[in-house]
Amino acid sequence: MSDTLSPIDTAKFVAAKRAVEFVEDGMKLGLGTGSTAAWMVKLLGERIRTEGLRVTGVPTSSRTAALARQVGVNVVSLDEAKWLDLTIDGADEFDPDLNLIKGGGGALLQEKIVATASDQMLVISDISKQVETLGAFPLPVEVIPFGWQTSKALVEEALSSMDVLGETSTLRMNGDRAFVTDEGNHIIDLHLQRIGNARQLSLVLNQIPGVVENGLFIDICDIVIIGHGDGRVEARDINTGAVEEGHVELAESDNIFL
């Protein structure tokens, strides 16, 4: 498909390219975080430049905010925007019900707030993130720094009484220091292999003192666009059951990204 992109990156690119076609003039958008979402932000910038598309964007991280400004998106805060038409974001895993694990890049808290404040959430992904049951990807849990070791112990205690496989948890590191999120918090990654009842697990985790949010997105995502390395894209809408299959051709203008 592309001489310069790996099949996985091509898959992410074509999913992002199909996703920005969902954007209409005047929309207020949630802008996700991660490598797939970054393609989407760049392609949105391209539509703004070439078509004069007018959109307002609420970024879900400082990284995305910087990129969005760079490519010409009118960036506002969520409180200014109040409510969004559409959020487009990546995911670490999605299951057949379009429940997700997110937060591999540490942006789950803002991502969940922004997606929840949107009429629709559209996830863009390469096919490798599709799973039958969530849980192989480590589940991120954001905790405040105060007493994080206690919160971690409480999380492990809660897991031991639940139907989950594997119960180890690790503090996410950035080199030799604890990873710090945009909100100044830490991330505990749960290595579960299998999550029994994801809705229940999410509720249990969020009741633990010190836990701010977890990376399970239950009943939040409406549409997934799955990209393939050969340019095929598949869009699934969980609300209507509609499945659309297509192929994204790389245009001459895409060369600026590749």
Ligand SMILES: O=C[C@H](O)[C@H](O)[C@H](O)COP(=O)(O)O
């Ligand atoms: O915190 C990061 C986000 O949840 C990302 O959307 C997720 O990790 C997927 O990232 P990528 O598109 O880079 O695989």
